Amino acid sequence: MATSVYTGDRPFSTWLRAWGLHAEVMLAFATGAAIAFTLERAPYVSLVVLCVWMFGNFKYGRAVTTPVARQLQSVARSTLLPLAVVAAGVGFFGLQTTAIPNAFATVAAGACVSVVCRALRWRLQAPVRAVVVGDRGAVATATTRWARGPGVHVVGGLLVEPDLEGDNAPKDILGVPTQVGLDSIKSLVESQRADLVVVHNGAGITAENFRKLTWELDESRCSVGVSGLLESVAPHRITPGGLGRSAIMDVRPPRPSTVVRGVKSSFDRASAALLLLVTAPLLLLIGLAVRIDSRGPAIFSQIRVGQHGRTFRVFKFRTMVNGADEMKQDLSDSNEYDSVLFKMRRDPRITRVGRVLRKASLDELPQLINVLRGEMSLVGPRPCLPSELEGMDATERRRHAVKPGITGLWQVSGRSDLAWDESTALDTYYADNWNLAADAAICLRTVKAVTSGKGAY
Numbered sequence: 001m002a003t004s005v006y007t008g009d010r011p012f013s014t015w016l017r018a019w020g021l022h023a024e025v026m027l028a029f030a031t032g033a034a035i036a037f038t039l040e041r042a043p044y045v046s047l048v049v050l051c052v053w054m055f056g057n058f059k060y061g062r063a064v065t066t067p068v069a070r071q072l073q074s075v076a077r078s079t080l081l082p083l084a085v086v087a088a089g090v091g092f093f094g095l096q097t098t099a100i101p102n103a104f105a106t107v108a109a110g111a112c113v114s115v116v117c118r119a120l121r122w123r124l125q126a127p128v129r130a131v132v133v134g135d136r137g138a139v140a141t142a143t144t145r146w147a148r149g150p151g152v153h154v155v156g157g158l159l160v161e162p163d164l165e166g167d168n169a170p171k172d173i174l175g176v177p178t179q180v181g182l183d184s185i186k187s188l189v190e191s192q193r194a195d196l197v198v199v200h201n202g203a204g205i206t207a208e209n210f211r212k213l214t215w216e217l218d219e220s221r222c223s224v225g226v227s228g229l230l231e232s233v234a235p236h237r238i239t240p241g242g243l244g245r246s247a248i249m250d251v252r253p254p255r256p257s258t259v260v261r262g263v264k265s266s267f268d269r270a271s272a273a274l275l276l277l278v279t280a281p282l283l284l285l286i287g288l289a290v291r292i293d294s295r296g297p298a299i300f301s302q303i304r305v306g307q308h309g310r311t312f313r314v315f316k317f318r319t320m321v322n323g324a325d326e327m328k329q330d331l332s333d334s335n336e337y338d339s340v341l342f343k344m345r346r347d348p349r350i351t352r353v354g355r356v357l358r359k360a361s362l363d364e365l366p367q368l369i370n371v372l373r374g375e376m377s378l379v380g381p382r383p384c385l386p387s388e389l390e391g392m393d394a395t396e397r398r399r400h401a402v403k404p405g406i407t408g409l410w411q412v413s414g415r416s417d418l419a420w421d422e423s424t425a426l427d428t429y430y431a432d433n434w435n436l437a438a439d440a441a442i443c444l445r446t447v448k449a450v451t452s453g454k455g456a457y
Contacts, residue, residue: 010126012124013124013125013126014126016121016124016125016126017125017126017128017195018221020117020121020125021058021061021062021121023117024061024113024114024117024118024121025054025057025058025061025114027113027117028054028057028110028111028113028114028117029050029051029054029110031109031110031112031113032046032050032053032054032106032107032109032110032113033047033050033106034109035105035106035109036050036102036105036106039102039105039106040098040102043102043106045086045089045099045102045103046099046102046103046105046106047106049082049083049085049086049103049106049107050082050103050106050107050110052081052082052085053078053079053082053107053110053111054110056078056081056082057074057075057078057111057114060074060075060077060078061074061075061118062223063223064128064195064196064223065128065196065223065225066235067235068118068119068122069437069438069441070235070236071118071122072115072118072119075111075114075115075118076111076115078111079107079108079111082103082107083100083103083104083107086099086100086103087100127150127151127152127153128151128152128153128195128196129153129155129192129193129194129195129196130142130146130152130153130154130155130194130195130196130197130198131154131155131156131157131158131185131188131189131192131194131196131197131198131222132154132156132157132158132176132198132200133157133158133160133182133185133197133198133199133200133205133213134157134158134159134160134199134200134201134202134204134205134228135159135160135161135200135202135203135204136159136161136170136173138200138202138228139154139157139159139173139176139178140173140174142154142198142200142227143157143173143174143175143176144174154176155176155177155192155193155194156176156177156178156179156188156189156191156192156194157173157176157177157178157179158178158179158180158181158182158184158185158188158197159178159179159180159181160180160181160182160202160204160205160209161202161203161204162203162204164180164204165180177192182209182212182213182216183216185197185213185216185217186216186217186220189217189220189222190220194222195221195222195223196222196223196224196225197213197217197222197223197224197225198225198226198227199213199224199225199226199227200227200228201226201227201228201229202228210226230249230251232429232432233251233432233433234429234432234433234435234438236433236435236437236438237251237252237254237433238250238251238252239252254401254431254432254433255401256434256435260435260436263436264377264436264439265374265377267378268371268377268378269371269372269374271371271378272368272369272371272372272378273372275368276368276369276372279365279368282365283365283366286298286317286357286362286365287299287317289353290317290318290319290351290353290354290357293351293352293353293354294318294321294322294351294353295321295322296318296321296322297318298317298318299315299316299317299318299366300315300316300317300318300319300320301313301314301315301316302314302316302385303385303386304383304384304385304386304404305383305384305385305386305388305389305400305404306375306376306383306400306403306404307400307401307402307403307404308400308401309389309397309400311386312370312375312376314367314370314375314376314383315366315367315369315370316363316364316366316367317354317357317362317363317365317366318351318354319350319351319353319354319355319357319358319363320349320350320351320354321349321351360450361411361450364406364407367406368406371406374403375403376403376404376405376406377402377403377404377405377406378405378406378407378439378443379405379406379407379408379434379439379442379443380402380403380404380405380406380408380430380434381399381400381402381404381405381408381410381427381428381430381431382404382405382408382410382411382423382427383404383405384399384404392424395428396424396428398428398431398432399424399427399428399430399431400431401431401432402430402431402434407442407443407446407449408426408427408430408442409426409427409429409430409442410423410426410427411446411449412442412445412446412448412449413426
């Protein structure tokens with residue numbers, strides 16, 4: 001079983017994780033100051049505004065768990081207050097009107113540098129070194145889950161369970177060293193050089209001992225995060241709040257607003273129409289190649305399940321020989337996937353042209369017709385077969401709350417290399433947490449997934 005045991009990072013990536021934000025802010029400040037002195041001899045107002053922005057940008061950039069998209073949004077958001085103060089100064093305190101464009105140019109230059117640096121830093125810096133606090137199941141789950149991606153290394157586990165003592169506690173879980181008791185957190189963090197402590201909500205965690213844990217880390221540079229109940233909720237749906245003296249995480253409903261859904265639907269259909277028009281010559285060439293390579297129609301259609309369980313006929317370029325469904329029974333013993341889906345890395349039914357089309361995902365292009373007809377979306381869960389629907393429970397059927405997509409989390413996360421449970425979990429997560437920014441990110445990641453060809457067979 002895969003683990004995320006730390007094996008070392010390059011010195012530069014490690015330095016970038018520790019000091020990259022400081023270097024980014026200083027570089028952004030130097031750029032903004034250079035612009036300010038270029039525009040005027042004594043840019044006092046612009047420099048004050050730049051300093052205010054710099055401290056705000058540094059504060060928002062310190063969180064190691066904030067996704068890069070929200071980090072970039074925070075850079076832009078941190079410019080609003082100082083610029084508003086300058087505008088108020090012009091209106092109420094008699095500042096010269098040139099202060100507004102000069103301050104804007106100064107802060108905009110710093111913000112542009114910060115955006116570029118932060119995007120690069122998120123790709124080049126060392127993975128987050130995390131210590132998981134919770135029971136044995138929480139440590140094991142976090143270790144296996146984060147081992148699949150490059151962004152996190154679980155480097156330690158702190159076991160907090162009722163009646164668990166050092167004598168009967170494991171020394172490691174899936175290769176991750178563990179200790180027992182909250183009083184060990186400081187030494188564990190220091191020995192493993194952790195960037196983040198993730199506290200998993202469980203029987204051994206109370207508000208009081210969580211408070212004491214933060215006290216233990218008071219002088220540490222390590223951040224503290226809480227996991228557990230909100231694991232299936234995307235960050236954009238969570239807003240910190242409070243009732244009285246209690247901290248409350250406000251969770252927005254999974255269904256986006258009518259306006260957002262309307263924008264997505266309009267964009268899908270307009271994009272599908274444009275892509276069909278632009279790729280029409282390519283579609284004709286592919287169709288001709290399919291017909292020449294093997295007997296049968298160029299377009300393959302099949303009944304699939306769409307939004308709210310409605311069935312529709314999906315279109316794809318034919319990549320298999322005629323009669324492939326009849327041959328499937330004879331190949332059942334060679335299935336390399338699971339009992340739900342049938343997949344073979346070297347399926348003898350796939351034609352020569354079909355293998356190329358699958359590798360490049362070009363066989364999916366006719367599904368733009370389904371998008372234009374409103375049956376599918378550009379981004380969404382994988383459209384499943386009616387036979388797959390029969391074996392789904394209520395949780396797995398949640399994926400049908402949205403339209404299926406040509407691409408989605410399942411494709412950019414491994415495609416056919418994913419097990420059925422993993423694929424379904426990604427589709428369900430998308431159905432609950434999609435937004436327009438995430439769709440744009442998935443489209444960009446699709447380009448990388450298609451060019452790499454990983455999981456395409």
